[in-house]
Amino acid sequence: MRGFFMTTPLLVLSCFGASWVVADSLVAPVNVSIKDLKSNYALLTWDTPDRESVIGFAITQQKKDVHMLRFIQEVNTTMRSCALWDLEADSDYIVHVQSISVSGPSPVSEPLQFRTPREAETQASKSKEEVTMEEVEQNAQLRAGEFIIIVVVLVMWAGVIALFCRQYDIIKDNEPNNNKDKAKNSSECSTPEHPSGGLLRSKV
Secondary structure (H helix, E strand, C coil): CEEEEEECHHHHHHHHHHHCCCCCCCCCCEEEEEECCCCCCEEEEEECCCCCCCCEEEEEEEECCCCCEEEEEEECCCCCEEEECCCCCCCEEEEEEEEEECCEECCCCCCEEEECCCHHHHHHHHHHHHHHHHHHHHHHHHHHHHHHHHHHHHHHHHHHHHHHHHHHHHHHHHHHHHHHHHHHHHHHHHCCECCCCCECCCCC
16 A cells, blocks of 8 residues: 655644654664666665564655655555655755554654756666667677587588598508509519410520
C-alpha cells in the first residue's frame, strides 16, 4: 500500500504526528544513499537494523528552498529501496527515511541531500554508455570472426597433413614392387641369351 502527498511541511508533520506514535523499539534507517542518479530520477536505498520487526517504510522528500514535501509510504514489503520520480533537473533535494512496524514508525534518518544533474549531462552520459556498448559488441564480433578464421586454418592444415600422410603411405607401399622390377630388369640385361639357345662369346 503506497501513498503520495504533496503539501506544506506543517500540514504533513501535523498529520504525521497525529496519526502515528513513534515506536521506541525501532532504530532509524542507516546507510541512506542515492544510486542511479539521473536528471529526473533517483534510486534511494537504505539499511534497517531491525529487520525482523520492519514491515514497511516512509519517505519525506523536499526540494531545497521550496516549502513543499512529498510523502511516500509503503507497508507489507521487505524492500529497502524506493524510486524517486518526477524530479527536476539541476535541483537540490533533501530526503528522510523511516522504518514502519506494527507499533509505529521509527525516528527519521539523518537527512540526505543530493543534486540532480542537468539534462545535457544525462544525455552525454547516456551517449557514452551507448558508445561503450557498441564497442563491446564490435569487439565481440571481431573476436568471433578471428576464432572462425583460426578454426578454418586449422582444419585446412589438418587436411593437408592427412593427404600428405596418405600419399607417403602409398609411395612407401610401392617401393618394394619397384625394387623387384629393377632387380629383374638388371638380371635380364646381364645374361642375354643367343637366339640359337647358347650364350654369346666374344671372338678373339
